[in-house]
Amino acid sequence: MGWAIALHGGAGDIPRSLPPERREPRMATLRRSLDLAVAALQAGRTALDVVELVVRELENCPHFNAGKGSVLTSDGTVEMEASIMDGNTMRCGAVSGLSTVVNAISLARLVMEKTPHIYLGFHGAEAFARDQGVETRDPGHFITDENIERLRLAKQANRVQIDYTQPMKAQPPTDDNSRIGTVGCVAIDSSGNLATATSTGGLVNKMAGRIGDTPIIGAGTYASPLCAVSATGKGESIIRHTVGRDVAALMEHRGLPLKEAAARVVAGVPRGDVGLVAVSAAGEVTMVYNTSGMFRACATEDGYSEVGIWPEADSDANANGGN
Amino acid sequence: MGRWAIAIHGGAGVDPNLPEQRQEEAKRVLARCLQLGVDLLRAGSSALDVVEAVVRELETDPCFNSGRGSALTRAGTVEMEASIMDGRGRRCGAVSGVSTVRNPVSLARRVMEKSPHSYLAFAGAEDFARDQGLEVVDNSYFITDENVGMLKLAKEANTILFDYRVPLSGADTCALAAAASDNANGMVMNGLPISIYAPETVGCAVVDSNGFTAAATSTGGLMNKMTGRIGDSPLIGAGTYACGLCAVSCTGEGEAIIRSTLARDVAAVMEYKGLPLQEAVDFCVKERLDEGFAGLIAVSGTGEVAYGFNCTGMFRGCATEDGFMEVGIWE
Numbered sequence: 001m002g003w004a005i006a007l008h009g010g011a012g013d014i015p016r017s018l019p020p021e022r023r024e025p026r027m028a029t030l031r032r033s034l035d036l037a038v039a040a041l042q043a044g045r046t047a048l049d050v051v052e053l054v055v056r057e058l059e060n061c062p063h064f065n066a067g068k069g070s071v072l073t074s075d076g077t078v079e080m081e082a083s084i085m086d087g088n089t090m091r092c093g094a095v096s097g098l099s100t101v102v103n104a105i106s107l108a109r110l111v112m113e114k115t116p117h118i119y120l121g122f123h124g125a126e127a128f129a130r131d132q133g134v135e136t137r138d139p140g141h142f143i144t145d146e147n148i149e150r151l152r153l154a155k156q157a158n159r160v161q162i163d164y165t166q167p168m169k170a171q172p173p174t175d176d177n178s179r180i181g182t183v184g185c186v187a188i189d190s191s192g193n194l195a196t197a198t199s200t201g202g203l204v205n206k207m208a209g210r211i212g213d214t215p216i217i218g219a220g221t222y223a224s225p226l227c228a229v230s231a232t233g234k235g236e237s238i239i240r241h242t243v244g245r246d247v248a249a250l251m252e253h254r255g256l257p258l259k260e261a262a263a264r265v266v267a268g269v270p271r272g273d274v275g276l277v278a279v280s281a282a283g284e285v286t287m288v289y290n291t292s293g294m295f296r297a298c299a300t301e302d303g304y305s306e307v308g309i310w311p312e313a314d315s316d317a318n319a320n321g322g323n
Numbered sequence: 324m325g326r327w328a329i330a331i332h333g334g335a336g337v338d339p340n341l342p343e344q345r346q347e348e349a350k351r352v353l354a355r356c357l358q359l360g361v362d363l364l365r366a367g368s369s370a371l372d373v374v375e376a377v378v379r380e381l382e383t384d385p386c387f388n389s390g391r392g393s394a395l396t397r398a399g400t401v402e403m404e405a406s407i408m409d410g411r412g413r414r415c416g417a418v419s420g421v422s423t424v425r426n427p428v429s430l431a432r433r434v435m436e437k438s439p440h441s442y443l444a445f446a447g448a449e450d451f452a453r454d455q456g457l458e459v460v461d462n463s464y465f466i467t468d469e470n471v472g473m474l475k476l477a478k479e480a481n482t483i484l485f486d487y488r489v490p491l492s493g494a495d496t497c498a499l500a501a502a503a504s505d506n507a508n509g510m511v512m513n514g515l516p517i518s519i520y521a522p523e524t525v526g527c528a529v530v531d532s533n534g535f536t537a538a539a540t541s542t543g544g545l546m547n548k549m550t551g552r553i554g555d556s557p558l559i560g561a562g563t564y565a566c567g568l569c570a571v572s573c574t575g576e577g578e579a580i581i582r583s584t585l586a587r588d589v590a591a592v593m594e595y596k597g598l599p600l601q602e603a604v605d606f607c608v609k610e611r612l613d614e615g616f617a618g619l620i621a622v623s624g625t626g627e628v629a630y631g632f633n634c635t636g637m638f639r640g641c642a643t644e645d646g647f648m649e650v651g652i653w654e
Contacts (some may be wrong), residue, residue, distance in 0.1 A: 090582045090583075090613065091582075092581065092582060094553075096444060096553070097444060097445060115549065116578075117548070117549060117552045117553075117554075117578065118553075118577070118578045118581050118582075119552070119553035119554070119558075119581070120549065120551040120552055120553065121419060121420060121444050121445060121551050121553050122420060122444060122445040122446070122551055123445070123550065123551060124549055124550035124551015124552060125551050126551075127550070127551070128549065128551070206440065207438060207439075207440060207443060207447055207451065208446060208447035208450065209443040209444045209445055209446060209447015209448050209449075209450070209451070210440045210442065210443055210444075210447060211417075211419070211440075211441075211442035211443070211444050212440075212442070216442075216558055216559070216560075217558070217561070217581050217582065217584065218558070218560040218561060218581075218584035218587060219559070219560065222584070235440075235441070236439075236440060236441045239415065239441050239442070239559050239560075240408075240413040240414065240415055240441070240559065241413070242559065242560040242564075242584060242587045245560060245584040245587055245588070245591070246587075246591065249584075249587070249588065249591035249595060250595060253591055253592055253595035253596045254595040254596070
């Protein structure tokens with residue numbers, strides 16, 4: 001048994017026609033984050049440190065919906081959220097409603113380590129960030145032109161929907177990142193510690209104050225001594241299906257191996273709503289989704305690695321020795 | 324045709340030294356709220372309507388830590404949270420950081436039914452309450468003199484309290500600090516001796532005669548909590564859960580309930596291990612809670628009621644269609 005790592009940059013309806021200028025920066029960030037994680041694991045960093053490190057890297061990339069590049073609320077603001085959990089101790093931390101904290105995931109870790117609580121939200125979380133001296137920026141730092149345009153389009157579509165009594169037909173996916181792009185990472189280190197972390201800006205045109213699955217322990221994020229899970233997709237669906245905990249519950253209460261547990265949970269959620277990455281205490285990795293694609297990457301100590309968007313045939317996989 | 328059943332709670336971790344008068348008062352409130360639920364079920368109300376109505380009643384009475392009578396933050400304000408879940412379709416709604424909405428559980432239901440989301444918090448939740456025309460009151464409505472006194476004591480002891488209903492004279496605050504460090508003597512929760520620890524979150528779980536389940540939980544959270552602190556009550560799977568098999572509402576040390584996803588696990592143990600309700604509840608209380616103290620109430624889709632706790636007592640009541648009715652605090 002050795003270390004293993006998996007990370008994601010969101011699952012959803014990702015069109016195969018995704019132009020290279022939208023695909024390549026994300027693929028590059030996934031590869032860079034994976035390399036960072038592998039180096040850290042090889043250097044003996046703990047799983048908890050590694051998931052935080054990777055999610056920080058993904059938050060800093062403006063092409064994913066977390067940290068800089070977070071999508072906007074209907075008020076045109078950003079409200080970021082994140083959570084982190086350690087598998088063996090089951091300690092966890094979560095934050096919601098952040099508007100100035102550069103790396104939400106690191107604040108979640110501080111909530112876990114420096115407060116008697118697990119979860120802080122909105123002004124209380126912002127005040128805690130200042131107490132702790134974490135890096136903050138003006139809210140404008142997080143807002144990209146691309147996301148201003150996404151909000152404009154979303155509002156336009158909403159208006160259309162209100163004006164016509166007939167529900168709108170599903171629009172062909174013109175945008176690959178309007179409700180996806182949450183980021184997450186799971187890892188097991190060579191000492192057998194498991195950890196998970198997830199971070200997001202939520203969904204475009206969300207109501208101010210909306211909380212999704214990402215900061216909710218047991219929904220978007222969960223780790224136990226058996227496995228670590230980070231989920232992404234339609235938040236409301238992931239919450240009601242307690243996706244993260246259910247992977248662990250199937251292993252714990254039904255004795256299923258990781259891959260079967262994860263596949264069963266994903267199959268039980270409405271099609272198009274969820275994707276997840278998970279690692280087990282036995283060092284297995286799984287990346288499953290019932291959407292058309294998921295930005296994802298993984299690696300194990302025995303030399304396997306994979307970086308992909310759509311189902312396996314198109315992904316960039318490398319078994320030990322290459323093939 | 325199924326048989327209806329209802330269970331309610333007003334918090335776990337009750338101090339054995341709680342004055343008799345206060346125990347009686349709590350039991351009277353529980354009995355009244357339970358009877359309200361029973362009457363509604365007999366009249367054919369849905370599980371979802373019943374859990375909302377019962378929790379509203381518990382919120383409105385200042386006896387427990389929810390709605391009026393909520394615990395205070397460090398800043399002396401009230402920040403309430405609540406959630407509701409309909410076992411049918413597993414629809415759910417939740418709110419946190421609510422400061423003016425008279426009945427947070429009803430706002431949670433509006434989030435479920437009238438918003439595209441499952442969970443709204445703080446200013447966004449307050450705005451939504453106004454859009455929906457829910458009854459709002461000044462924050463001071465929720466603040467009782469008793470809780471102002473408790474916050475003062477909690478600050479002097481520099482601790483977070485769930486609640487504090489045991490009378491202490493001023494001189495006793497030193498004794499309190501001493502007791503808190505004396506782990507050897509009696510049970511300790513969050514570093515506090517059980518004798519000063521009385522969480523009084525409220526909740527209700529119901530199955531109606533159509534076999535549909537629902538659960539709801541509402542709280543003011545911890546006394547002297549940091550502003551912005553979110554506990555288990557609004558978190559689906561932690562404090563509240565309902566599905567076809569059962570409905571569950573938890574109370575106690577929020578952080579332990581979140582880590583163990585306690586409410587969902589009762590259902591998961593039924594679903595994946597095939598245990599009946601009471602065995603599932605016992606299993607989760609014994610195996611899923613780490614060093615944390617908590618309790619829960621539950622009903623099954625087939626009309627059973629169950630409860631469990633690993634602390635000294637839990638304010639609770641339950642009733643079933645065949646005429647069984649009970650209100651209790653201790654084992």
